[in-house]
Each structure stands twice: as structure tokens, then as C-alpha cells.
Amino acid sequence: MLLKIKELRASVKDTEILKGINLKVNRGEVHAIMGPNGSGKSTLANLLSGREGYEATGGEVLFDGKNLLDMSTEERACQGLFLAFQYPVEIPGVSIANFLKSAVNDIRAYHGLSKIDAMEFLTLAKDKMKMLDMDSKFLRRSVNDGFSGGEKKRNEVFQLSMLNPRLAVLDETDSGLDIDALKIVANGVNRFHTKENGVVLITHYQRLLDYIAPDFVHVLVKGRIVESGGKELALHLEKHGYDWAIKSKKRVN
Amino acid sequence: MQKDDYEGKFGSKDQQETLKRITKSDYKYGFTSDIETDTIPKGLSEDVVRMISAKKNEPEFMLEWRLRAYRHWLSMIEPTWPHVSYSAIDFQDIIYYAAPKKKAKLDSLDEVDPKLRATFDKLGISIEEQKRISGVAVDAIMDSASVATTFKKDLSKLGIIFCSFSEAIRNHPELIRKYMGTVVPYTDNFYAALNSAVFSDGSFCYIPKGVRCPMELSTYFRINTANTGQFERTLIVAEEGAYVSYLEGCTAPMRDENQLHAAVVEIVSHKDAEVKYSTVQNWYPGDEKGRGGIYNFVTKRGICHKNAKISWTQVETGSAITWKYPSVILKGDRSIGEFYSVAVTNNYQQADTGTKMIHLGENTHSTIISKGVSAGYSQNSYRGLVKVAKNAKNARNFSQCDSLLIGDQCGAHTFPYIEVNNPTAKVEHEATTSKVGEDQIFYCNQRGISTEDAISLIVNGYCKEVFRELPMEFAVEAQNLLAVSLEGSVG
Ligand SMILES: Nc1ncnc2c1ncn2[C@@H]1O[C@H](COP(=O)(O)OP(=O)(O)OP(=O)(O)O)[C@@H](O)[C@H]1O
Ligand SMILES: [Mg+2]
Numbered sequence: 209m210l211l212k213i214k215e216l217r218a219s220v221k222d223t224e225i226l227k228g229i230n231l232k233v234n235r236g237e238v239h240a241i242m243g244p245n246g247s248g249k250s251t252l253a254n255l256l257s258g259r260e261g262y263e264a265t266g267g268e269v270l271f272d273g274k275n276l277l278d279m280s281t282e283e284r285a286c287q288g289l290f291l292a293f294q295y296p297v298e299i300p301g302v303s304i305a306n307f308l309k310s311a312v313n314d315i316r317a318y319h320g321l322s323k324i325d326a327m328e329f330l331t332l333a334k335d336k337m338k339m340l341d342m343d344s345k346f347l348r349r350s351v352n353d354g355f356s357g358g359e360k361k362r363n364e365v366f367q368l369s370m371l372n373p374r375l376a377v378l379d380e381t382d383s384g385l386d387i388d389a390l391k392i393v394a395n396g397v398n399r400f401h402t403k404e405n406g407v408v409l410i411t412h413y414q415r416l417l418d419y420i421a422p423d424f425v426h427v428l429v430k431g432r433i434v435e436s437g438g439k440e441l442a443l444h445l446e447k448h449g450y451d452w453a454i455k456s457k458k459r460v461n
Numbered sequence: 462m463q464k465d466d467y468e469g470k471f472g473s474k475d476q477q478e479t480l481k482r483i484t485k486s487d488y489k490y491g492f493t494s495d496i497e498t499d500t501i502p503k504g505l506s507e508d509v510v511r512m513i514s515a516k517k518n519e520p521e522f523m524l525e526w527r528l529r530a531y532r533h534w535l536s537m538i539e540p541t542w543p544h545v546s547y548s549a550i551d552f553q554d555i556i557y558y559a560a561p562k563k564k565a566k567l568d569s570l571d572e573v574d575p576k577l578r579a580t581f582d583k584l585g586i587s588i589e590e591q592k593r594i595s596g597v598a599v600d601a602i603m604d605s606a607s608v609a610t611t612f613k614k615d616l617s618k619l620g621i622i623f624c625s626f627s628e629a630i631r632n633h634p635e636l637i638r639k640y641m642g643t644v645v646p647y648t649d650n651f652y653a654a655l656n657s658a659v660f661s662d663g664s665f666c667y668i669p670k671g672v673r674c675p676m677e678l679s680t681y682f683r684i685n686t687a688n689t690g691q692f693e694r695t696l697i698v699a700e701e702g703a704y705v706s707y708l709e710g711c712t713a714p715m716r717d718e719n720q721l722h723a724a725v726v727e728i729v730s731h732k733d734a735e736v737k738y739s740t741v742q743n744w745y746p747g748d749e750k751g752r753g754g755i756y757n758f759v760t761k762r763g764i765c766h767k768n769a770k771i772s773w774t775q776v777e778t779g780s781a782i783t784w785k786y787p788s789v790i791l792k793g794d795r796s797i798g799e800f801y802s803v804a805v806t807n808n809y810q811q812a813d814t815g816t817k818m819i820h821l822g823e824n825t826h827s828t829i830i831s832k833g834v835s836a837g838y839s840q841n842s843y844r845g846l847v848k849v850a851k852n853a854k855n856a857r858n859f860s861q862c863d864s865l866l867i868g869d870q871c872g873a874h875t876f877p878y879i880e881v882n883n884p885t886a887k888v889e890h891e892a893t894t895s896k897v898g899e900d901q902i903f904y905c906n907q908r909g910i911s912t913e914d915a916i917s918l919i920v921n922g923y924c925k926e927v928f929r930e931l932p933m934e935f936a937v938e939a940q941n942l943l944a945v946s947l948e949g950s951v952g
Pocket of ligand 2: 249251294380
């Protein structure tokens with residue numbers, strides 16, 4: 209199993225946000241997590257990647273059998289965990305090329321591999337950019353600096369395809385994309401996805417799931433997964449709203 | 462001085478043989494001479510100044526000049542306006558003349574402090590070079606001697622003079638008399654006066670009319686000058702239409718027991734000439750608690766005649782306290798002055814650095830790009846003056862002063878002074894202060910980039926505009942240097 213989250217509780221600034229999350233992701237699976245604003249979706253993503261200020265107060269997370277919560281952020285990344293940010297950070301002065309080359313090389317070094325050949329890197333990067341319909345001029349631009357909302361999201365998926373992790377968590381990567389960009393980005397994710405890796409999509413919109421078919425859909429409300437199902441669950445949510453999921457949860461209780 | 466004898470000697474074959482013998486045998490005794498065992502008592506007086514001049518066998522005019530400087534220095538008070546603080550310097554507790562101290566000679570690199578070696582490796586300094594810097598006695602010294610010899614031959618064919626300052630006083634007194642003190646008079650400031658009275662040695666460089674110096678002139682090629690001493694003096698003269706690119710310093714960490722360093726650099730760029738002066742300064746900054754470390758109080762100034770250009774590029778990472786304002790006097794019409802600076806401070810370092818651009822001629826242009834990076838508990842100040850004189854029609858200046866903070870215990874300060882006395886002048890000043898954000902580091906970490914590499918990426922990206930101005934090999938080393946200097950700056 210790729211990811212196993214068991215009874216995970218987490219706080220931000222002493223406020224409990226995640227109140228016992230259970231989630232299992234196998235290789236080859238795509239999971240979608242939906243839920244109202246402020247329900248804790250990004251908190252889960254941040255916690256998985258080890259962001260400071262997000263504290264696990266209970267439960268456990270196993271990544272490929274290893275205790276994820278014991279690892280540093282960069283170790284998690286080197287182990288193959290990737291987070292596409294809801295709000296990608298701008299790093300003025302640092303070109304995407306240099307940034308990604310550092311990432312590729314630091315991950316390679318972690319696995320005892322030598323640095324990537326500069327030509328090989330460039331060829332790979334241009335190839336991936338073409339797939340995502342990005343101008344290769346982007347390689348020389350500063351990371352996310354002055355990018356439009358859509359460009360930032362596309363850049364996240366570009367990095368995903370370059371780093372080729374084992375588990376990708378995409379936090380609202382579809383927000384802010386126009387219809388054409390949505391298709392291109394979804395195509396990028398689909399190209400990345402194989403039997404060997406897993407994808408967790410955090411989204412508010414069913415339309416993303418038209419392009420990336422999820423194996424499972426989970427509804428996160430107030431720090432708990434209140435409903436899980438197949439992709440039809442997303443359609444149902446679209447029709448009936450989260451209220452329905454909350455009420456159905458109450459019925460169960 | 463022993464070093465000059467050495468330099469003067471390696472031209473002749475006999476002496477080269479001697480040198481070879483000495484460097485191969487017991488190095489410790491190789492250079493013992495009357496002069497070397499000579500030191501003078503602590504403190505400064507007219508007698509001390511006379512003694513220094515006598516020991517260096519200087520002509521009368523030089524002694525006179527030193528004495529005038531000394532007498533003037535007595536009338537001056539130590540400046541307190543820089544944004545730095547340190548306990549008072551006891552000028553009577555300093556030895557003003559000592560033959561250059563020989564570094565302890567080691568048999569192999571294994572004897573070198575492993576911490577220092579690790580730094581060398583991170584900087585990408587070659588094994589041969591590591592040996593040279595740390596004073597391991599090897600044949601490599603001979604190699605660099607022969608490199609330097611060939612190098613000197615090539616230069617002299619073009620009429621270029623590149624030698625130690627003492628050598629220049631003896632061999633080219635007319636040039637020294639003509640130019641010394643014309644750009645930085647001994648009356649200029651407290652430390653310039655002190656330097657003028659007691660300067661130990663330094664470099665002299667002269668490029669004749671119309672000659673483009675075909676290689677970067679580096680103090681590195683003037684072998685055995687690693688210990689030029691605490692009161693260094695440099696004079697560069699580019700005649701009409703000449704060009705030279707001059708490199709000072711090296712990225713390797715430099716230790717010195719002398720705490721006070723007060724250097725003077727003067728540049729004269731004649732009509733249509735261009736001088737590019739690049740510095741990497743990495744003197745010992747003190748330990749992480751702020752103990753020890755060099756005080757580096759430098760006066761650097763150039764004068765541009767008609768159509769001439771001077772560019773200062775500096776990367777400052779060392780010293781406990783840095784106090785330095787490489788300046789350009791734009792005297793000639795259409796002359797150009799440039800200043801590109803990266804000043805990095807970490808731990809308890811303090812830097813007060815910047816430039817002065819003095820526009821006197823018409824249509825003169827100046828550009829100032831200053832990048833301050835502060836980490837730890839350090840204080841980093843930019844202090845710059847742009848002055849446009851009454852007759853400087855159409856003068857232009859563009860200044861950009863950026864500060865980058867790492868952590869929240871450090872300080873960055875900007876003190877821009879602008880004096881415009883001609884209404885046609887156009888002076889632009891931009892300043893920004895930014896922080897290396899935790900979210901930026903986290904973003905990098907999430908991509909597998911270590912915090913150290915992340916800082917290095919961000920800082921190097923931030924300093925790009927300045928590094929671009931450095932000669933290629935220097936730029937790569939300087940980038941590594943930044944990474945090393947900022948090590949441990951983020952928890
Ligand atoms: N760094 C933080 N500081 C303070 N509160 C935080 C922080 N991060 C999350 N929270 C709080 O935790 C709760 C969950 O936020 P989170 O960002 O996880 O929601 P979300 O489900 O991703 O919402 P959205 O759909 O709007 O992106 C919110 O109440 C939010 O204000
Ligand atoms: Mg969110």
C-alpha cells in the first residue's frame with residue numbers, strides 16, 4: 209500500500225482541524241477529496257508534506273510502509289511525495305530551470321545517483337513542456353514570479369511530470385484554469401499516472417473528474433471523511449451539495 | 462622586503478635554481494634574512510614612520526609623503542558615522558612594521574584543519590590551489606612561480622607594468638610621484654591617512670596608451686603576496702584608450718592575526734580608458750559568537766577622465782566589520798561609473814558599504830546596484846552618495862539598493878544621500894527589502910531541495926545582476942562562497 213492514514217488528528221495553532229482521518233491509497237489508484245471551504249483539505253496536504261505549524265496530535269501515516277510523520281519535508285519529497293500547491297509560492301530571481309535542476313539533483317543524490325546531465329535535463333524539460341503546451345521560455349523565468357493563476361497551476365503539473373513521484377497530492381490544481389488549460393493539465397496528470405503511482409486530487413469541481421477518472425471519491429467535512437464512494441459520488445454531490453453528505457452522515461450516526 | 466627580493470630575483474636563472482632548492486628543502490629556513498627577523502616596537506610615532514621607510518629603502522620623497530600623512534593623521538579623529546559598533550582601537554597597541562609572517566609550513570594537506578578543507582571542497586578549489594593557500598610545501602609553488610614569470614613576460618612585451626607597490630616605488634618612482642595620492646589624498650579620511658603613513662605594500666598596475674590588457678590581472682599571479690599585510694596600497698593607472706580588468710582577493714577564507722586592515726586603492730582612468738575592478742573579500746569574520754574577526758576599513762576611489770569608465774564589482778562576505786565605499790569621480794565629460802555589490806553578513810558581522818558617484822563632467826552616467834544579504838544577528842547597511850555638481854549638465858544616475866533578510870534577528874539599513882546641483886540631472890533611486898520566506902524554503906523542501914541549497918538558490922538568484930559582472934570563473938566561485946557564508950543561517 210502506498211499511503212495509509214489511520215485515525216489522523218492534527219492541529220493548527222492549537223485548534224484541532226483534522227479529527228480522525230482514515231484513508232488508504234494503493235498504487236495505481238486515483239482518489240478525489242472534496243469538501244466545503246475550510247473543512248481541512250489543504251491542512252491534510254500540508255500535514256502530509258511536513259509543513260511547519262501543522263502538528264499531528266494522534267494517529268499515524270505510513271508511506272510505503274514507512275512512518276511518514278518522522279521524516280523531514282525534503283526526505284518525504286525524496287521518498288516520492290509530491291504536493292501541487294493550492295497557492296504556489298513565488299521565488300524571484302530563481303529560474304525554473306535552476307530550481308528544478310536542484311530538485312532533480314537533490315533527489316538523485318538522496319538515492320545515491322550522480323547529477324543529471326545538463327542536456328538530458330533540458331531535453332526532458334522541453335518534452336514535458338510541450339506536453340503541457342508551455343513555452344520553453346518559461347524555463348528562464350523566475351519560479352511563479354508574475355505568473356498568472358493558470359500559469360502557476362500549470363507549472364505545478366510541469367514539476368510533477370519532471371520529478372515523477374510515487375504519490376502526487378494535487379490541491380485544487382484545477383482552480384483558476386480555463387476550459388482548455390483544464391484539459392491540458394488533466395492530460396498531464398493522466399500521462400503521469402501509471403499503475404505504479406498514486407494520485408490524490410483535492411477539488412471542488414466535478415468537471416475535473418470528467419477528465420481524470422477517480423477510483424474513489426471522499427467527502428471531507430469539518431475534519432472528517434463523512435462519505436466515500438466511486439466517481440458517481442461526485443455527480444451526486446454536484447446535484448445535492450455538501451449538505452446532503454453532512455445529513456447522510458448524521459443519519460448514519 | 463623579503464618578498465620583493467624574491468620577486469625581483471626569479472627572473473634570473475641562478476636565482477631560479479636557488480629558489481627551487483629552497484622550496485624543495487627545509488622551507489622554514491629558506492627565506493631567513495636580516496630583514497625578516499626584524500620587527501619594530503608597538504605603537505606609532507614619527508620615528509616609526511621613518512623606520513618603516515628606511516627598512517623599505519625608500520627614496521626621500523616617499524618618506525616625506527608618509528610623514529606629512531602621519532602629521533595630518535594626528536590631527537584627525539576616528540570616524541563614528543558608520544552604522545557599526547566595536548570597542549575602541551588602541552592605535553599604540555599595533556605593530557606597524559613586521560616582515561611578512563610566514564605561514565607555518567605543512568607537509569601535507571592532512572595537517573590542514575578538516576573544517577577548512579571541507580570549506581575548500583565546497584568552494585570547488587583544486588587540490589593544488591588548496592595546498593598553495595594553506596601553505597603545504599610542494600613543487601606547485603615552483604609551478605606558480607613559472608606561471609607568473611611567463612605571465613610577466615607577456616605583459617612587459619605590451620609595456621604593462623604589474624608589480625608590488627614597493628617595487629614600483631624603486632623602479633618607477635616618477636609614476637608613483639605623479640599619481641599616488643591624487644585620487645585618495647592622505648587628508649581624505651582617518652584610515653586613508655593612517656594607511657598613507659604606514660602602508661606596508663600592495664600592487665601597482667600601469668597600462669600604456671591604447672593597450673588592452675589581454676588577461677585578467679589578478680593579485681593571485683603576484684606570488685607570495687598572500688601576506689601583503691594590514692595596510693595595503695594599490696594604484697592602477699590606465700592611459701588613454703587602455704583597458705584592464707583587475708581581480709583582487711580570493712574566495713578562500715583568509716585568516717590574519719592583524720585585526721585592523723586599512724587599505725587604499727586608487728584608480729586613474731584616462732581619456733577613453735576603462736578599468737574593471739573586481740573584488741572578492743573573504744577575511745575571517747569571527748566565530749559564530751562574534752569573537753575575533755578582521756576590521757576592514759577600506760578607501761577605494763577612481764577618477765574618470767573624458768569618456769572613461771570605471772566599474773567596481775565587489776562580493777563581500779568576510780570580515781567582522783566592513784567599512785568600504787568604492788567611489789568614482791566622473792570628472793571628464795561622458796564618463797561612466799558603475800558599482801555592483803553583494804555584501805553578505807551572517808552571525809555577528811557588521812557591514813557598512815556602498816559607493817559615491819561624483820558627477821563633475823557633462824553627460825556623465827553612473828549605475829549603482831547593491832544587494833545586501835543579512836542573516837543571523839548581523840547588521841548590513843548600504844550607504845551611498847550621488848552628487849551632481851553645478852556644471853554637470855545631463856548627468857544620469859540609476860541606483861538600486863536591495864536588502865534581503867534571512868531570519869528575524871538581523872538588520873538591513875539604507876542610507877542614500879543625493880545632492881543635485883544641476884536641474885538637468887536625472888537621478889533615480891529604487892530600494893526594496895525582502896525576506897527569504899519560510900514558505901519559499903518550504904516550497905523548495907517539498908521539491909526535495911535541502912534548506913541549505915534552497916537558501917543558496919534564492920540568494921544567488923537575488924544577486925544574479927552582480928554576479929553577471931564578475932569574470933566567469935570568479936562568478937562560479939563567488940556563488941559557492943555565498944552558500945558557504947550563509948551556512949547554518951536558517952535553523
Ligand atoms: N496556517 C494556518 N493558520 C491558521 N489557521 C489555519 C491555517 N491553516 C489552516 N487553518 C484553518 O484550518 C481550517 C481548514 O483550512 P484548510 O485550508 O485546510 O481548508 P480547505 O478545506 O483546504 O479549504 P478551501 O476549500 O477553502 O481551500 C480553516 O478554518 C483554516 O482557517
Ligand atoms: Mg484548500
